[in-house]
Amino acid sequence: MSTLTKLPEVLAPAGSLDKLKIAVLYGANAVYVGGQKFGLRTAAENFTLDELKEGMTFAHDRGAKVYVVLNSFLHDKDLAELPEFVKYLEEIGTDAVIVSDLGVVKSVREFSTIQIHISTQASTLNVQSALLWKKAGATRIVLGREVSVKEAGKIKREAQIEIEMFIHGSMCMAYSGHCVISNFTQGRDSNRGGCAHSCRFEYSIDGLDTLEKKKAFFMSSKDLEGLRVLPAFIEEGIDSLKIEGRMKSHLYAGTMSKVYSEALKFYADHGHFLSDDMAKWEAELGKVSHRTYTQANLVEKAGANSIFNERENSVEGDWEVVGNVIDAGPKMGIVIEVRNAFNQGDELEIIPFTGDVIKVTASEIMDITMKPVTRTRPTTLARLPYVKGVESMHLIRQRVKE
Amino acid sequence: MKITSYARTLHELSILKDQGYTEVILEPKSLARFGKLSNDEFLGLANRAKELGLRVLLEWDILMTEDVFMSKITDIKTLFPHADALRVQDPGALYWAVENTDKPLQFIAENGNHNLKALQGWIELASGRMERIILSIELAKTTIDEYVKTLKVPCELLGFGRILLFYTPRPLLSALVPEKIAVNQEYAAIGESEESPHKGFPLVENQHGTFMFHIKEFCLVEYAHELKAMGLSYFRIDQRFETSFLDEISTLVKKFDPTHFEAFKENYHQDLMRGFYFVNKTDVLFPKLKNTRLQKREGDYVGEVLEVMKGSHLAIMVKNPRGLTKTDILKILHPKGEIFETKIYSLKNLELEDVTSIPQGKVALIQFFDGIWPKSQVFYI
Numbered sequence: 001m002s003t004l005t006k007l008p009e010v011l012a013p014a015g016s017l018d019k020l021k022i023a024v025l026y027g028a029n030a031v032y033v034g035g036q037k038f039g040l041r042t043a044a045e046n047f048t049l050d051e052l053k054e055g056m057t058f059a060h061d062r063g064a065k066v067y068v069v070l071n072s073f074l075h076d077k078d079l080a081e082l083p084e085f086v087k088y089l090e091e092i093g094t095d096a097v098i099v100s101d102l103g104v105v106k107s108v109r110e111f112s113t114i115q116i117h118i119s120t121q122a123s124t125l126n127v128q129s130a131l132l133w134k135k136a137g138a139t140r141i142v143l144g145r146e147v148s149v150k151e152a153g154k155i156k157r158e159a160q161i162e163i164e165m166f167i168h169g170s171m172c173m174a175y176s177g178h179c180v181i182s183n184f185t186q187g188r189d190s191n192r193g194g195c196a197h198s199c200r201f202e203y204s205i206d207g208l209d210t211l212e213k214k215k216a217f218f219m220s221s222k223d224l225e226g227l228r229v230l231p232a233f234i235e236e237g238i239d240s241l242k243i244e245g246r247m248k249s250h251l252y253a254g255t256m257s258k259v260y261s262e263a264l265k266f267y268a269d270h271g272h273f274l275s276d277d278m279a280k281w282e283a284e285l286g287k288v289s290h291r292t293y294t295q296a297n298l299v300e301k302a303g304a305n306s307i308f309n310e311r312e313n314s315v316e317g318d319w320e321v322v323g324n325v326i327d328a329g330p331k332m333g334i335v336i337e338v339r340n341a342f343n344q345g346d347e348l349e350i351i352p353f354t355g356d357v358i359k360v361t362a363s364e365i366m367d368i369t370m371k372p373v374t375r376t377r378p379t380t381l382a383r384l385p386y387v388k389g390v391e392s393m394h395l396i397r398q399r400v401k402e
Numbered sequence: 403m404k405i406t407s408y409a410r411t412l413h414e415l416s417i418l419k420d421q422g423y424t425e426v427i428l429e430p431k432s433l434a435r436f437g438k439l440s441n442d443e444f445l446g447l448a449n450r451a452k453e454l455g456l457r458v459l460l461e462w463d464i465l466m467t468e469d470v471f472m473s474k475i476t477d478i479k480t481l482f483p484h485a486d487a488l489r490v491q492d493p494g495a496l497y498w499a500v501e502n503t504d505k506p507l508q509f510i511a512e513n514g515n516h517n518l519k520a521l522q523g524w525i526e527l528a529s530g531r532m533e534r535i536i537l538s539i540e541l542a543k544t545t546i547d548e549y550v551k552t553l554k555v556p557c558e559l560l561g562f563g564r565i566l567l568f569y570t571p572r573p574l575l576s577a578l579v580p581e582k583i584a585v586n587q588e589y590a591a592i593g594e595s596e597e598s599p600h601k602g603f604p605l606v607e608n609q610h611g612t613f614m615f616h617i618k619e620f621c622l623v624e625y626a627h628e629l630k631a632m633g634l635s636y637f638r639i640d641q642r643f644e645t646s647f648l649d650e651i652s653t654l655v656k657k658f659d660p661t662h663f664e665a666f667k668e669n670y671h672q673d674l675m676r677g678f679y680f681v682n683k684t685d686v687l688f689p690k691l692k693n694t695r696l697q698k699r700e701g702d703y704v705g706e707v708l709e710v711m712k713g714s715h716l717a718i719m720v721k722n723p724r725g726l727t728k729t730d731i732l733k734i735l736h737p738k739g740e741i742f743e744t745k746i747y748s749l750k751n752l753e754l755e756d757v758t759s760i761p762q763g764k765v766a767l768i769q770f771f772d773g774i775w776p777k778s779q780v781f782y783i
Contacts (some may be wrong), residue, residue, distance in 0.1 A: 017721075048699045048700045048703075049700065050699070050700060050701075050703070051699065054723075073514035073515070073516055074516065074517055075516045075517060075545075075682075075685075076516070076517045076518060076545070078517075079517045079519060100514070101514060101515075101517070101520055102515070102519070102520040102523035102524060102527075103515075103517040103518070103519035103520030103521075103523060104520075105523070106519050106520075106522075106523050107519065122493075123465055124493070124494075125465060125466055125467045125468065125471070125492070125494065126466055126467060126468040126470075126471040126492070126494040127468055127471070127494070128471065128493075128494030128495070128497040128498040128501075129492060129493045129494030129497065130494075131494075131497050132493045132494065132496065132497035132527060133493070135497075135527065136523065136527065144465075144467075146465075146467050146571055147467050147468065148467070148469075151467055151468040151469055154468055155468060173568075173570050173572065173574070174568045174569055174570045175465050175569055175570060175571070177513060177514060178465070178513055178568070178569045179567065179568045179569075180540070180566075180567050180568075181567045181568055181614070183540060183684050184565060184567060184616050184677070185567075185598055185600050185616075186598075186687075187683065187684055187686075187687060188684055188685075188687050189540075189684035189685055191514055192684070192685055194684065194685065194687065198595065198597075198598065199568070201595045201596065201597045201598065202595070202596055202597070203593040203594060203595050203596075203603075204593065204594050204595075204596070205575070205578060205591050205592070205593050205605070206591060206592045206593075206594075207590060207591040207592050208575060208578055208579055208589060208591050214578045216578055218574045218575070218577065218578060218593075219568070219570075219574060219614070221572075297467075301571075302572050303572070303573065303577075304573060304576070304577030306572065307572075307574065307577055326708070326719070326752075326765055327752050327764065327765065329753075331753050332752045332753045335752050335765070337708055367711070368709065368711065368715070368717060368752070368767070369711070369714055369715075369754070370754065379708070379709065379776035379777070380709050380711075380776075381708060381709045381717055381765070392763075
C-alpha cells in the first residue's frame with residue numbers, strides 16, 4: 001500500500017457500554033453512542049453520564065474515538081437543556097458530536113469547542129450543501145445514503161471536508177430526516193427518536209395500471225452491504241465508514257467491527273483485496289441477522305431491486321448468538337452469559353477479537369455452582385471447559401437449530 | 403397577511419389575479435418535486451404573471467445528489483433571471499444561490515427546524531438575502547406566534563393542502579407495475595396499511611422519486627384570522643393536486659364564513675385536519691418506549707443481576723469502579739418496579755472462593771434473595 005494512502009476508519013454503533021467495549025475490542029476505530037436524550041434511538045439502552053465517561057476512557061485507552069449523537073431535530077424546549085450536556089461532553093473528552101439541526105450546531109459551537117459532524121439525518125447530498133455546513137462550523141459530513149462513493153469523493157475534494165459514509169446496515173427508504181409518517185399517524189416524532197418503522201409495513205396499493213390491488217412492502221429497503229466497495233471508498237479518500245445499528249445486538253456490533261477492520265487491515269498490509277478471505281468476510285456478514293443485502297446507491301442508483309418486499313420476520317442469517325464470555329480462566333473455565341439456549345453436544349463458535357473462530361463442542365456444561373447440566377437457559381450463566389485464548393467479552397454463536 | 407399559491411395554467415394565474423394575489427409560485431418540472439412545467443411553459447407563465455402584476459417565485463425544492471445537482475445548473479441559470487425570487491429546500495441550493503445569484507431567496511424550512519436558533523441560522527447563512535422563511539406545519543400556534551414576532555424576515559406557513567409524509571428518490575410504484583410503459587412516466591395510487599388504522603394515503607411517483615401524503619389534508623382556513631393577528635406574512639394554499647377549489651378556498655381565507663366553510667368541507671374530496679396547530683405532543687409517548695426501571699444506572703449504581711439461582715445465589719455483574727465489598731448494603735430494583743434491600747451475607751467470585759470484595763468488571767455471587775429477577779438493577783445504599 002502506498003504510504004500516502006489513508007485508510008478510512010471503521011465507525012461502529014454502540015447502543016450500550018457493553019456494545020462499545022465489544023466494538024472497540026473487535027477492531028472498530030471509532031464508535032458512536034447516544035446519551036439519554038437528544039438522539040434518534042429513544043428505545044435504545046443508551047448511555048448514562050457515568051457510562052459515557054467510562055466508555056470514553058475505555059475507547060481512548062485503546063486508540064479509538066467516541067462520537068456522541070445529538071441528531072434529533074430539537075424543539076426549543078429540548079434545545080434549552082442541551083448546553084449543560086454539551087459542556088459535560090467536552091469535559092470528558094468527546095471526540096465529536098453528530099448533529100443534524102442547525103440550531104444544535106449553533107448551540108454546540110456556543111458552549112464548546114467539540115468537533116461537529118453533520119448527521120446523515122441532514123441529508124447532505126452535494127458539494128454546495130457540504131460547503132454550507134462547513135461554513136456553519138462542521139468538520140465532517142455524514143453523507144446521505146443516496147450519494148454514490150464517486151460523488152462522495154468529489155464532495156470531499158471540492159468541499160475540503162472530512163466525509164463519512166454508511167457502509168453497512170438498515171436503511172431509511174426516505175431521504176433521512178424527510179419522513180414524518182410516524183409523526184402524523186402515530187403521534188411519535190420520528191426525527192426525535194420515535195420512528196415507528198411504518199416503512200416496513202405491508203401496504204395495499206390501488207390505482208396503478210393493474211386491475212387488482214397490489215400488496216407490497218414497497219417502502220422497505222434491503223440492508224446496505226459495502227464490503228466489495230471498499231476499494232472505491234479507499235480510492236475516493238472517504239474518511240470514515242459507518243456501520244448502522246445502535247439498536248442491534250452485541251453479535252452484530254462485534255461481527256461488523258471485526259469483518260470491516262480485518263478487511264481494511266488486509267488492504268493496509270497488501271495494498272489490495274485480492275484475497276480468499278473476501279469470501280470468508282462475506283460469509284461472516286451473512287451470519288448476522290439481516291434483510292437481503294444491497295449495495296443501494298454506493299455504485300449506481302438504487303432501483304426496484306433495492307426494495308425488501310418481504311415481512312420483517314423473513315430476515316436472513318442462520319446463526320444466532322449464544323452469549324458472551326463473562327470471564328475465563330483455567331480454574332473457572334469459560335463463563336458465559338447465556339442469551340440463547342444451547343445443549344450438551346452443540347457445536348459452538350467462539351469469535352476472538354482477531355483471527356479465525358475457535359470451534360468448540362459443548363461436551364461438558366456446568367452451571368455456575370459447578371453442577372453438570374445438559375442444557376442451558378437464557379438469562380443464566382453457564383461454564384464450559386477452558387480453551388486457551390478465550391477471553392472476557394468474546395462472543396459465542398451457534399447455527400440456528402431447525 | 404397575504405395569500406400565496408401555485409399556478410400551472412393561464413386559468414390558474416387569472417384566478418390568482420382575480421383573488422388579489424400579489425405573487426405566484428411556478429414550478430419547473432426539472433427543479434420542483436411536483437413540477438409540471440417545461441422550461442418554455444415556465445417562461446410563458448412567468449411572462450404572463452408579470453403582465454398581471456404578480457411576482458414570480460421559482461420553486462427549486464428537490465433534494466439533489468451531486469450528479470443531479472450539476473445537471474440542474476443550466477436550468478436554474480436559464481429560468482431564475484425570469485423570476486423575482488427563488489424558493490429552495492436543499493441546503494446546497496441555498497448555498498449555491500447565495501454564491502451565484504443576487505436576487506431574493508426564500509428557504510423552505512418545513513422539514514424539522516423546530517427551534518428559533520435553527521431558523522435564525524438559515525437567515526444568517528443567506529448573507530442578508532433571505533426574504534422569507536417557510537415554517538414547518540408541525541409547529542403549534544404558540545410557537546408560530548413567537549417565531550413570527552421574533553424572526554427578522556417574513557414567515558410563510560402552509561394553510562391548506564396535502565401533508566407530505568415521505569420523500570425518496572427511489573422509484574417505488576413503477577416497481578409494482580409488471581411492464582413499464584415509459585421512462586419517467588408518472589404514477590399515482592392510493593395506499594393503505596394493514597398495521598395502521600389510516601387508509602387511503604395518496605402516492606405519487608415521478609422523475610424525482612416517490613412521495614406519500616397523509617390521508618387528510620392540512621387546513622387552517624378557520625384560523626387564518628389568528629395567523630393574521632400573529633403577524634404571519636404569507637398563508638399558502640396548495641391545490642396542485644385538485645385545482646377546482648383554489649378560488650373558493652382563497653375566498654374563505656380572505657373572508658371566513660362558518661356556514662360557507664361547513665358547506666365547503668362537505669364538498670371537498672378529502673377529510674381535513676389541523677395537525678399540531680393547537681399542540682405538538684409527539685414526544686410524550688417516548689418514556690413508554692422502554693422500561694425506564696432498567697435504565698436507572700446513575701449515581702450509586704452497582705450493576706445488574708445476571709442470574710438468579712433459587713436457593714443458591716444471585717450473580718451480579720459489578721459495573722461501578724468502586725467494586726462490591728462484603729460490607730455493602732444493597733438496594734435491588736426489580737424490572738417491575740419493586741425495591742428490595744439486603745445486606746451481603748455471602749460473597750464469592752466465579753471460582754467459588756469466599757472473598758471480601760469483587761472488582762469492577764467481574765461477577766459477584768451473593769446469597770439468594772427471593773423475588774429478584776435477572777436484569778434487576780443493583781444500587782449501593
